[in-house]
Amino acid sequence: MDTKERQQLTIKIQTAITSTEKDIAALEELTKPIAADNAIGRLSRMEAIGSKGVNEAMLATARQRLGRLKYALANIDGEDFGICMECGESIPTARILAMPESTRCVKCAD
DSSP: OOOOHHHHHHHHHHHHHHHHHHHHHHHHTSSOOOOOOOOOOOOOOEEEEEEEHHHHHHHHHHHHHHHHHHHHHHTTTTTTTBBBBOOOOBOOHHHHHOOOTOSSSSHHHO
């Protein structure tokens, strides 16, 4: 990966971090405790609790992704960046551009 590609990837990662942080803030709002008498529109309390559970799962996933993105940004200039941590082969640039937090090639990720 050349310098220009790393610069483009740095911008992409920073954009993804900002977007993920916004998603986390929105999901944190959606996962606040639900009052016993609370009905959101036509949703019953049980439906609201079910939605909260889904949002909590999405929040956990977003937090994990944010951690991986920050790790990728911190290590983008390292000589091991873009190398599969399992097989040691280069991760295709297209995969890194699509998923900058990737630490495994497609074969090892399966």
